[in-house]
Amino acid sequence: MTDPSDDFAGNLADIPGSPADGRHTLAVIGAVDPALLDLVDLALAGQDAVVIRAGLHFGADDETGSSDTDDDLVRLVSHSSAEGFDDEPVRLDVPMPSTCPTCSLREVLAAVAQDRAAQDPGGTTVILLPAAIELAHLLPGLAEELAGTGVRLAGAAHVLDATTALDELLEHRQLSAFPGDSRCTGAVHLTNLGYADLVLALGRDEDPPGPTSSSTCAPTTPSCSQASTHPSWRPSPPSPTTPPPPEPHPPRHHQRLGRPR
DSSP, X not given: OOOHHHHHHHHHHTSTTTTTTOOEEEEEEEESSHHHHHHHHHHTTTSSSEEEEEEEEOGGGOOSOOOSSSSOEEEEEEEEETTEEEEEEEEEEEEOSXXXXXXHHHXXXXXXXXXXXXXXXXXXXXXXXXTTOOHHHHHHHHHHHHTTSSEEEEEEEEEEETTTHHHHHHSOXXXXXXXXXXXXXXXXXXXXXXXXXXXEEESOOOXXXXXXXXXXXXXXXXXXXXXXXXXXXXXXXXXXXXOOOOOOOOOXXXXXXXXXX
């Protein structure tokens, strides 16, 4: 498994004006699978940034009992500390300002980013978004709300699992990120892959099983159609020690020799 922390930190360092202009740097990371965001949270522990995990909790459908109210909430949780990952996180529950989950999240994140800028003007905050949030619907409005403030939106990343990405893109896998959610995983992946500044692929991309991987198939010489599509196969030139087969002589036509009449 690859560690995304170095790549992500390097990507932030390559952005012009960060943090030399003195503004607070804000970066957001999204994913379809919340477990991937857990891994990123652990990987970023100890980095020179405050990592905040954002979540959407709906009181009417909260069966876990993790909320003390029936209101719909935007929950912010941070494990960041000077020593790295803290087992006792700081949690803040904010009632959703509107019935739109994405709009509510945008408004809360804008307020949190400005609070962080007041606390640490030249610092960095990384927001791990709720699962299946579409970057294209969140970030343009967030950038507008942060314009003219002490916060610069540095970039956005999307995380996927390399071992399951193909199935999640091509198969219809239903999501249930919020009540009434009728999207599939592929729709969110395609939206975020096209909008993100950085894509983090965790895991190992294994080759799909094919006809050549079956134990019942005997090895054969690639046919012409296989040779045109297989990237690692090239036709071998004829051996210089093997003479080419002789070309057949053209048929001889017997003519009667004599002087032309």
